[in-house]
Amino acid sequence: MNSGDSFRSRLDSLIERNLADPSLSIETICRELGVSRSSLHRLVKEETNLSVTLYIRQFRLEKARTLLKTSELRSVEIGELVGIPNPQNFSKYFTESFGASPSEFRKLPAETTTVAPERVDIAMEPELVPQPPRQSATVFKNRSRNRYLFMALAPVALTSLGLYIGVLFGRQPVKNQTETEFNSSIAILPFQNLGTPETQYFSEGVREEVQAVLAYLPRIKVISRTSTRAYEGTAKTVPQIARELGVVYLLEGSALQSGNRIKLSVELIKAEENQTVWIKTYEGETKDLWTFTSTVAKTIAGELDQQLSSAIRQKMDKAPSRQPAAYTEYLKGQHFLRARTKEGLANSLISLDRAIALDSGFAEAYASKAQVYFLNIEEGYTDADSSLKLAEKNALTAIRLDPENANAFAMLAKFYQRQNKWEQALTTMRIALRYQPNNALNNYWYSLMLRSVGETDQAIQYSTKALHIDPLFPVIMIGHLGNLTYAGRFEEARQVMQEGQRLHGTVYAWYWSTAFYYINQNRFPEALRELEKGQQLNPDANPFLVYIAYVKARMKQPAAARSLLTSLPDDESNYSNRAVLYAGLGDANHCLIFLEKGANGGSLPNYLKVSPLFRFVQNTPRFRAVLHKVGLDQSVLPSADTIH
Incomplete structure (x- = not known):
């Protein structure tokens, strides 16, 4: 046993002995194990890639998971036994770790209880947070500049890019793709890492690159990682997985990295018959990884009867980098980026x-650096203005080096959206979709942009496609439900709600969209019920307070709205909140005052042009002036919004 194993076992024994003691402190651990505080943090980080506090919490939650499946104890009793006596905290932490509340987890069949879903990052998705995210514990204290506060990008850079986009894109129509236009489908399951935990990034990266290459093929539906991740370690059969994801083929694989030597194996399976079509293996040096990846993708394309044009073949054969060491660092950067924590994003940049x-x-x-800087803005980790400039610089550099880089165009589109440059945002995202038409998140983001400018029916086309590609990602289903609701297609929305409740009923952000389903129909008691469900799942999400107060005011219960208006800090981050509360009270003048302030440099509610909250002022000259100020007073789409 090495020293790391010895330390880990001693630490685990200490936590086990003090499992029911919520006051177990870092100081106690240091004293018992005879290590300094800095050494403790370093050793735990090296062993687990977690902080000491998070490692202890995860240890407690793993014990709780076992007790939920092996005992008849109530959840509150289990929480006390594992040292998390606060029921709300226990439910919250357990749901974050295992994707289901303790009560729901107990009901799951055995084959699903080992699945830990990927972290859902709700802060970066504008659908999920109806006003400025990342508020502190002090109610609505401003932590970062709001999306409408950003100044224009560097004029020279924008002018150059605008000319480039005009030449490249012009007025050519872009054709959206629906489910019926896919002629085959595949899901790439998580690859098994045969190496050490330190090489997990490599197996993840290889799987991602196979998916990226297949994304060039417009006629294949390739299920996104956020949906396939749920099947890591599952006991479900191949036909079961394929039916749930709606695909014909599955690809499984394994990866082993040792130094610059790698060993890969991939297996293509025809799912309905659970029949192996072929197995391909590679053993050699990292420098030949892309050749193998490209060969696998082209072989899959052939098996799925896809015709490869010379342009697509050229893209498939083009390695992101011919420098093996650079490519390895890139895969590490992608691994850290997916964590979306402050530390993870810092390591990704390194x-x-x-x-x-x-x-x-x-x-x-x-392009990935641009994404990191953008996520830092969304998460409130860094100064917005400086990060936005760095994001723009790196995205433009990526486009200069590769004029068909879909990820770079997608990031630029989101930057323009933050500046209310709607025509540039929509055009740039359409370019991203031309180069990578089957990217689920880009289709989803584009649908939200379309909703923002009032094109809700077209928004539904793109969120429908995103949902086909990524059927289990709650963020996308939430966005799709929102698009249906804002378009007034309530029967379709109701059907999505039924399925979404089954899949995502433990995700607190789900209840934003279900609440707005009812708000759009003036069914305020039901909306209140949904908002309160979300608040119970995440009591720390302060935005619920504003919308609960709004709904109560619409129900002739104005006390909560008036109380919040008295307590809200008088700063620009709360212009949006004040406008919403005055809307609930039916005070048109004050509502418009704060919308006007928001348009001049503060915060504005999302989807202002189509929001049901402001219907009572939408026909006034002052409201139209607000829309004009933020570029939403007229259509910004080409005459035919189709991408081909």
Whole structure:
């Protein structure tokens, strides 16, 4: 047993002995184990990639999971036994870790209880937070500038990009793709890591790259990672998985990395018959990884009867980098980026910078840096203005190096959206979709942009496609439900709600969309019920307070709205909240005052043009002036919004 194993076992024994004691402190652990505080943090980080506090919490939750399946104890009793006596905290932490509340987890069949879903990042999705995210514990204290506060990008850069987009895109129609236009389908399951935990990034990265190459094929539906991740370690059969994801083929694989030597194996399975079509293996050096990845993708394309044009073949054969060391650092950067924590994003930048230092022409590394800076803005980790400039710089560099880089165009589109440059945002996202038409998140983001400018029926087309590609990702189903609701297609929305409740009923953000389903129909008691469900799942989500107060005011119960208006800090981050509360009270003048303030440099509610909250002022000159101020007073779409 090495020293790391010895330390880990001693730490686990200590936590086990004090499992029911919620006051177990870092100081106690240091004293019992005879280590300094800094050494403790370093050793736990090296062993688990977690902080000490999070490791202890996860240890407690793993014990709770076992007790839920092996005992008849109530959840509150189990929480006390594992040292998390607060029922709300126990439910919240357990749901975050295992994707289901304790009560729901207990009802799950045995084959699903080992599945830990990927973290759902709700802060970056504008659908899920109807006003400025990331408020502190002090009610609505401003932590970062709101989306409408950003100044224009550098004029020279924008002018150059605008000319480029005009030449590239012009007025050509872009054709959206529906489910019927896919002629085959595949899901790539999580690859098994045959190496150490430190090489997990490699197996994840190989799987991601196979998916990225297949994304060039417009006629294949490739299920996104956020949906297939749910099947990691599952006991479900191949036909079961395929039926749930709606695909004909599955791809399984394994990866082993040791130094610059790698061993890969992939297996294509025809799901209904559970029949292996072929198995391909590779053993060699990292420098030949892309050749193998490209070969696998082209072989899959052939099996699925896809015709490859010379342009697509050229894209498939083009390696992101010919420098193996740079490519390895890029895969590490992607691994850290997916965590979306402050530390993870910082580590991602370190790895991506190393990749660029090794290969200055690595376009995808620059595009990923742009994404990191953008996520830092969304999460409130860094100054918005400086990060936005860095994001723009890296996205433009990626496009200069690779004029068909879909990820870079998608990031630029979101930047323009934050500045209310709607025509540029929509056009740039359409370019991203031309180069990567089957990217679920880009289709989803584009649908939200379309909703923002009032094109709700077209928004539904793109969120429908996103949902076909990524059927289990709650963020996308939430957005699709919102699009149906804002379009007034309530019967379709009701059907989505039924399925979404089954899949995502433990995700607190789900109840934003269900609440707005009822708000759009003036069914305020039902909306209140949904908002209160969401608040119970996440009591720390302060935005629920505003919308609960709004709904109560519409129900002739104005006390909560008036109380909040008295207590809200008088700063620009709360202009949106005040406008919503005055809307609930039916005070048109004050509602418009704060919408006007928001348009001049504060915060505005999302989807202002189509929001049901402001119907009572939508025909007034002052409201139209607000829309004009933020570029939403006229259509910004080409005459035919189709992408081909």
